Amino acid sequence: MDLSEQSERMQSFYGLKYDPFGALVDAMVFSGAGGRYEIAETIRHLLTYSPQDGLVIGPAGSGKRMLIQHVVKMLEDHWRIAWIDGSEIETHDEFLREIVGQLGLGLKVESDVELMTQQINQIVASRTEAGEAFLLVVQFADHLPEPILALAHQFRPSASLDHRLHQLWLIESEAAAAELHEDDWFNYPLLPLTDEDATLYLKDRLVAAGNVGDLPFAAKDISRLNQMSQGSLLSLNELARDYLIGSTFRTAEKTKGFPLTHVIAGVAALTIVTIALLYNLNENKDQVDTVEVPVSSAPLSNVQQKLADAAAKIDAKSQQTSPTQAPSTTDAEKAPGESEPEPSLNETSPQSDSTAPATEEVPDQPVQAQASEVAVVAESSVPMSKPTLLDRAEDAQFTMQLVGVRDRSKLDSVTKEFSAPEKVDIVETTYQGKPWFVLIYGQFNSKAEAEKALTELPKRFEGESPWIRSFRDVRETAVN
Structure with missing residues (x-):
């Protein structure tokens, strides 16, 4: 039985319309697990308002392509987008031809690379002024030859950053990102999924495939699958599919009937064991009340001895102090010779007269009164900040x-x-x-x-x- 037949059997067993880890569900659902909804919204926002371009960084299988495909769906109709595979580009002509063709710039690709770059920037700036926007997505950007990378940087004309060809690069190596100036590029690292992220991700995939019941994974199994995949979406897809296919066949084997002779033999054996247990229980019933549990004479271990000593001290202390003789909290906590704290003038007693004159003196506390007056004056002289x-x-x-x-x-x-x-x-x-x-x-x-x-x-x-x-x-x- 090949993989497609196994997948169909798994779908039938779990009542699914599609393979939850196949290409069709890839196109149907975008899971926000691992903060990817927030990253997608941030990229969309910065493409519109920020002078920076974007670097999406993550190892193979981390979901970079699916993330940017979701961003592209979020963009409005006035955006013109070119998507280039950096692993397939070898020459300047190939790179420029893809840009001109996919963006619909209507230029003839010339051998003069500098002239072509200027013309592309001019057309993009002119059409951006008229209400269009342009985006270049480079998948496997760290696979581009060095001369092509240098050419890509020329699409950032310093004089018109607001009317330029925006760029999003998908890269696997953080070393490639370290070579780029952070003022020009905004980094979006895709971190490995946590177990909680993996649970949400699997749920999203299964719901898109037609699952309306409970998640067919135990929490410990999701944790194990995520650990094996190292938090990679692609690896988790493959492992989860294998898990469900394996569960399908294991469950089918368990539901097969046993031979009747085996069933009869099993029932007979169980009956004999039950009778024996009941006989022994009745025979020893009268001895239960008279059995004494001997006290062990073995010496206590160090840990047992410490626990026993601690229990003895607590018991002795509780006998010395009864609830009616317990000292008051104030007296117990007060150090010998410590006087009662003087009341602060800033605290108002509930029984104080609110109409008392403000200049009333407190004879016993002249120093505190002066300090309070200074504090009031200082506080009134500080301007209050306006709420934002x-x-x-x-x-x-x-x-x-x-x-x-x-x-x-x-x-x-x-x-x-x-x-x-x-x-x-x-x-x-x-x-x-x-x-x-x-x-x-x-x-x-x-x-x-x-x-x-x-x-x-x-x-x-x-x-x-x-x-x-x-x-x-x-x-x-x-x-x-």
């Missing part, structure tokens, strides 16, 4: 995240473009251990309300789709 948008909003409310940058000063000029500054805030977060500043706008009770307010944004954000997030989500990522 993040301070005022409730967790359940929503805001628009408009742009994120490494350098906060780059957002200062942007904030001046808003007619209502109180609706704008800059929130500091971190990414890969370094500061990351995001610009948020508005305080809305629902996502629908936020979408209606898109017309309030400055002209530079016209036609864009900001990331609408809850304030709870923003606070969880903010630096306190």
Whole structure:
């Protein structure tokens, strides 16, 4: 029986419409396990608003291609996308021909590489100004020859970063990422799945395949499969399929009938054993009440002796102090000779008269009174900071995240473009251990309300789709 027949038998046994780990389900479902939903949304957002390009880093089988395919589905219709396999590109002509053809730039590929690069950048800038956007996805980018990598960098013209060919590279080696300047590239590492991630991932695949019942994996089996796959999505797919196929055949073998003679023999043996146990139980019933348990005379071990001594001390202490004779907490905790603490003037007794004059003196505490007055004066002289948008909003409310940058000063000029500054805030977060500043706008009770307010944004954000997030989500990522 080949793999396809085994897979069909497994689908029939579990009531599935499709192979949960086949190509058809690949196209149907994108699992957010391992934070991949958040990474996909971040990539989509930064492609629109950030001057940086993206590096998706992860070993073979970690799900880089599926992640970017999901990002592409999230992009709007005005995006033009070229997808190139870096392992199949060997010459400049091949690289440029793929870009020109897939993006529909209408250029004739010439042998002059520098001239072709300039023409591509000019057309992309012109059509971006007219409302289009362009993206180059390079799978196996770390397999590209060095001259082709150098050519790819020329599609980042410093004079028009907002009207350029955006790039997403999928790479397996972190060494390749280390050679790129982080101000130009934003890294998205795909970490191995945890056992919890693996559970969610398998559930997503099986639901897409038609499973409506419980997950056909025990928790310990998922942990073992994930450990064997080392957190790789591709390896987990293969191992999980083998597990379900094996379970199908094992269950089928268990359900086969036993010969009748074996069943009769088994019942007879069980009957004999049961009668013998009952006979012994009745014979010894009267001896149970009279049996004495001998006290062991073996010496106690060190651990047993320490436990016995501790129990004796606790028992002796409980006999010395009864509940009615227990000393008060105040007297027991007070050190010998320690005086009662003096009350602070800043604390108000519940019985104090709120109408008492503010200049009333406390004869016994002149030093404390002076200190209190100084504290009041100092406190009143400190200006109160104005609550920010993040301070005022409730967790359940929503805001628009408009742009994120490494350098906060780059957002200062942007904030001046808003007619209502109180609706704008800059929130500091971190990414890969370094500061990351995001610009948020508005305080809305629902996502629908936020979408209606898109017309309030400055002209530079016209036609864009900001990331609408809850304030709870923003606070969880903010630096306190």
